[in-house]
Amino acid sequence: MSDPRAETAPPGGIDYIAVEESAPFQELKRTQRSFIFPLAVAFLVWYFVYVLLSSFATDFMGTRVWGDVTVGLLFGLGQFVTTFAITMAYVAFANRKLDPQAEAIRDALEKQEPTS
Amino acid sequence: MNEIFAALEAASTTVENNPVLNISIFGAFVAITLFIVIRASRNNKTAADYYAAGRSFTGPQNGFAIAGDYLSAASFLGICGAIALNGYDGFLYSIGFLVAWLVALLLVAELMRNTGKFTMADVLSFRLAQRPVRMAAAITTLAVCFFYLLAQMAGAGGLVSLLLGIDDRIGQSIVVAVVGVLMIVYVLVGGMKGTTWVQIVKAFLLIGGAIVMTIWVLAINGFNINTLLGAAVDASTTTPPDAILAPGLQYGANPWDFISLAIALVLGTAGLPHVLMRFYTVPTAKEARRSVVWAIWLIGLFYLLTLVLGYGAAALVGPDAIREAPGGVNSAAPLLALALGGPILLGFISAVAFATILAVVAGLTITAAASFAHDIYANVVKKGDVPPDGEVKVARRTVVVIGVLAIIGGIGVQGQNVAFLVALAFAVAASANLPTILYSLFWRGFTTRGAVWSMYGGLGAAIILIVLSPVFWGTETSVFKVGTAIWPLNNPGIVSIPLGFFLGWLGSVTSRKREDRRLAAEMDVRSLTGYGAEKATNH
Numbered sequence: 001m002s003d004p005r006a007e008t009a010p011p012g013g014i015d016y017i018a019v020e021e022s023a024p025f026q027e028l029k030r031t032q033r034s035f036i037f038p039l040a041v042a043f044l045v046w047y048f049v050y051v052l053l054s055s056f057a058t059d060f061m062g063t064r065v066w067g068d069v070t071v072g073l074l075f076g077l078g079q080f081v082t083t084f085a086i087t088m089a090y091v092a093f094a095n096r097k098l099d100p101q102a103e104a105i106r107d108a109l110e111k112q113e114p115t116s
Numbered sequence: 117m118n119e120i121f122a123a124l125e126a127a128s129t130t131v132e133n134n135p136v137l138n139i140s141i142f143g144a145f146v147a148i149t150l151f152i153v154i155r156a157s158r159n160n161k162t163a164a165d166y167y168a169a170g171r172s173f174t175g176p177q178n179g180f181a182i183a184g185d186y187l188s189a190a191s192f193l194g195i196c197g198a199i200a201l202n203g204y205d206g207f208l209y210s211i212g213f214l215v216a217w218l219v220a221l222l223l224v225a226e227l228m229r230n231t232g233k234f235t236m237a238d239v240l241s242f243r244l245a246q247r248p249v250r251m252a253a254a255i256t257t258l259a260v261c262f263f264y265l266l267a268q269m270a271g272a273g274g275l276v277s278l279l280l281g282i283d284d285r286i287g288q289s290i291v292v293a294v295v296g297v298l299m300i301v302y303v304l305v306g307g308m309k310g311t312t313w314v315q316i317v318k319a320f321l322l323i324g325g326a327i328v329m330t331i332w333v334l335a336i337n338g339f340n341i342n343t344l345l346g347a348a349v350d351a352s353t354t355t356p357p358d359a360i361l362a363p364g365l366q367y368g369a370n371p372w373d374f375i376s377l378a379i380a381l382v383l384g385t386a387g388l389p390h391v392l393m394r395f396y397t398v399p400t401a402k403e404a405r406r407s408v409v410w411a412i413w414l415i416g417l418f419y420l421l422t423l424v425l426g427y428g429a430a431a432l433v434g435p436d437a438i439r440e441a442p443g444g445v446n447s448a449a450p451l452l453a454l455a456l457g458g459p460i461l462l463g464f465i466s467a468v469a470f471a472t473i474l475a476v477v478a479g480l481t482i483t484a485a486a487s488f489a490h491d492i493y494a495n496v497v498k499k500g501d502v503p504p505d506g507e508v509k510v511a512r513r514t515v516v517v518i519g520v521l522a523i524i525g526g527i528g529v530q531g532q533n534v535a536f537l538v539a540l541a542f543a544v545a546a547s548a549n550l551p552t553i554l555y556s557l558f559w560r561g562f563t564t565r566g567a568v569w570s571m572y573g574g575l576g577a578a579i580i581l582i583v584l585s586p587v588f589w590g591t592e593t594s595v596f597k598v599g600t601a602i603w604p605l606n607n608p609g610i611v612s613i614p615l616g617f618f619l620g621w622l623g624s625v626t627s628r629k630r631e632d633r634r635l636a637a638e639m640d641v642r643s644l645t646g647y648g649a650e651k652a653t654n655h
Binding site (some may be wrong): 005014015016019020022025028029032033036040043044047049050052053054055056058059061062064067068069070072076079080083084086087089091094099102103105106109110114 | 117132135204207208211212214215217218219221223224226341342344346358359360362363367368371372374375377378402405409412413416419420560633634637638640644645646647
């Protein structure tokens with residue numbers, strides 16, 4: 001009870017260092033990071049480009065494109081579109097690539113553990 | 117056009133004089149949610165029941181609750197009003213709140229769910245020294261909750277004068293006390309389960325109401341966005357009138373201030389402790405992912421609706437009528453409801469606005485109470501040596517203490533300009549919490565010293581810069597109207613956030629003590645695979 005981690009940590013001796021160094025886990029980690037890191041950088045860059053344009057290029061953002069719809073409004077709506085698109089892309093990726101790999105490793109760990 | 121002017125004339129009188137209807141609709145909301153809370157909380161026994169609703173919510177339910185927790189009165193009334201008066205800049209502001217969710221979705225939600233149990237500190241202290249890291253994380257959690265809570269309670273007082281026509285201090289104080297007591301009851305009786313249901317019901321009502329009003333506004337304008345924008349430009353009082361279609365009206369005077377705010381918004385959300393705690397109410401990381409996806413759709417939809425509502429309020433109510441109404445900029449959405457659907461729709465929207473405050477303060481209170489009882493009391497003070505029900509007992513007492521403090525604080529700040537508190541909460545979350553969260557999850561070299569420096573440094577820098585800023589000194593809207601501000605921007609994020617990241621790195625590379633290799637491997641494996649976390653429902 002003195003270590004609160006012990007409560008959720010499965011009992012028994014799993015060699016986490018070995019699991020972490022195993023090929024399937026390294027593969028999972030690489031798959032996850034090579035997808036989320038570039039995507040995170042991309043949406044942050046796109047958001048700050050938008051913020052900087054709104055702050056310093058107000059005339060350009062106020063240019064009318066169609067009736068009263070301005071470039072700025074289209075860029076703003078573009079942020080919504082990219083946010084929704086990245087969300088859907090990530091979910092599709094996670095369901096297809098990450099979940100099966102994570103599940104395989106988890107199942108193997110649970111088999112290793114006699115008490116569960 | 118004549119009906120609209122008639123409605124406007126009615127507006128200035130009815131907003132103040134139809135409190136009975138508003139109160140009865142709100143009363144109905146309270147009665148229904150209390151019934152749900154009592155039913156839902158019948159078997160709140162363990163700490164997992166109380167803090168994490170037994171991890172029994174589904175992704176979509178939790179997504180609604182996240183939206184209910186996140187769409188505060190400031191984002192509903194404030195953003196509608198900002199768009200109505202300043203057009204584009206109000207819209208610009210809302211986008212940061214949405215894009216921020218991608219940080220939560222991609223980098224934080226699932227890994228946090230897999231590694232933690234109840235609080236943010238569970239994850240941060242997983243592989244580092246327990247007590248110093250937990251203490252620091254609990255303090256930043258309490259600071260963020262306190263700033264946010266105070267802003268909400270102060271907002272409740274302002275809302276009262278707008279919606280119920282209660283202008284005197286005593287009346288407003290009574291309403292703040294009623295909100296506080298109701299919140300204590302919800303959280304005490306219902307725990308996380310009750311709080312979550314209040315947020316779900318509120319999100320339904322808020323988004324439903326916004327959809328109805330949006331369709332109404334669009335119908336009036338022939339479902340043509342250009343007609344709506346044209347009408348808003350015609351009603352505009354700015355020079356030139358079409359300035360509301362371009363950025364600059366609200367943030368143009370000092371663009372760096374907005375950039376600083378934008379950084380805090382986009383990085384702060386994923387560090388808000390009451391948002392992070394919501395991830396523990398679902399059984400698996402996959403459900404945590406689904407909750408964020410639902411939250412993104414709902415929150416995104418809502419901000420698109422506010423764009424229509426804001427320009428609609430500008431066109432149908434008019435900027436001058438909004439400015440002159442009691443409540444000023446915040447009255448745009450209620451006045452639009454009145455202009456569209458008369459007193460009934462106004463009463464509904466007012467009740468939703470109140471429910472919003474109630475749901476948000478309930479979420480903040482249970483987060484703060486969990487952090488105090490679970491992190492400070494059980495793990496730092498008692499070093500984990502507490503009887504099974506001891507922690508929840510302390511949490512319940514903390515709820516009462518926080519509720520009373522919130523009531524006193526909310527009454528104390530009546531009439532003060534406390535709008536900066538929400539921005540401060542986001543800045544602290546982004547400067548003190550997010551660096552440590554990201555480093556713990558993704559950087560093996562991160563150490564206890566780095567975590568402690570980053571959290572205290574980020575928290576301290578954000579607060580000190582706010583105190584030295586124009587928020588406190590030297591302008592018409594400052595807390596003290598005299599003196600000069602040493603730090604020129606209203607928002608500290610542009611300095612305090614990079615500083616938080618820098619201190620986390622500096623503390624780590626300078627510390628001699630090596631962290632536990634086995635725990636780091638365990639955290640890595642568990643955060644990615646969910647091993648050990650998925651069974652949390654069973655006990």
